[in-house]
Amino acid sequence: MIQYALKCADGHDFDSWFQSAAAYDKLAAAGMVQCSICGSGKVEKAMMTPRVRPERQIADAPEPKTPDRPLSKPSNAAEQALSELRRKVEEGSDYVGVNFASEARAMHQGDAPERPIYGEAKLEEARALVEEGIPIAPLPFLPNRKVN
Template identity: 70%
Template sequence: MIQYALKCSHGHCFDSWFQSAAAYDKLRAAGMVSCAICGDVQVEKAIMTPRVRPARNAAETPKPTPETQDAVPLSVPRNAAEQALAELRKRVEDTSDYVGREFVSEARKMHLGDAPARAIYGEAKLDEARALVEDGVPVAPLPFMPNRKSN
């Protein structure tokens, strides 16, 4: 399969998939390739950006320099605030138990003394979290989404 960026004589740009380059040529010659917007059959290939995958054994991303600061991956903190959030996340994950969607029931059990107190984090719907606060259960929202952990 091959994807082509196409352009009709009216200037509409669109993409389409073809079985092969020869299949595109054959369909175009038969007038069977038409604009997805206006139906024009005078369609030509447009300039495309190739999709190139990195090699499986490609080296790690180099550390950013002042010249390449804008090219930093989103997974790397860019400033002091992002660094502080990353450190908070690590501390919460290292010192607390993730209870997932059982957060509300676990927090309520600990508050009522039905379960031993411990640091937990997890997920709760907004109305459930409000109910915990209204009932005096000490909870606070985290400034990040927890990584869902599975068995």
């Protein structure tokens, strides 16, 4: 795993973990790295300070300190607003996962009862929904997923 300091075109700084440097490059090339604050896809690596300890101190040195703020707690107004939006969406909507496009289409056509939903859709699926006049909006965050 590797942690990168990232910066979007709007100047938001944030950190993210990747499986490897190659994994970051692949995700960035596919446009899948987005700003965690504004959702912009124009993200690049920011200057970072490496965490290097002199070899003679490795054995008896404590683990490096974590940042002053845990990543799970918002530290500024934008992060707090995003956190509140996420909470409201998750509490007031049904998560339909990768079935988002078919669920939205079924509700629009009257084949399913209307209700607030959120989920995941491929870019092509989202474009098709918009072209069909189905009202959708991208969310500036990804749904929580359990991994391992």
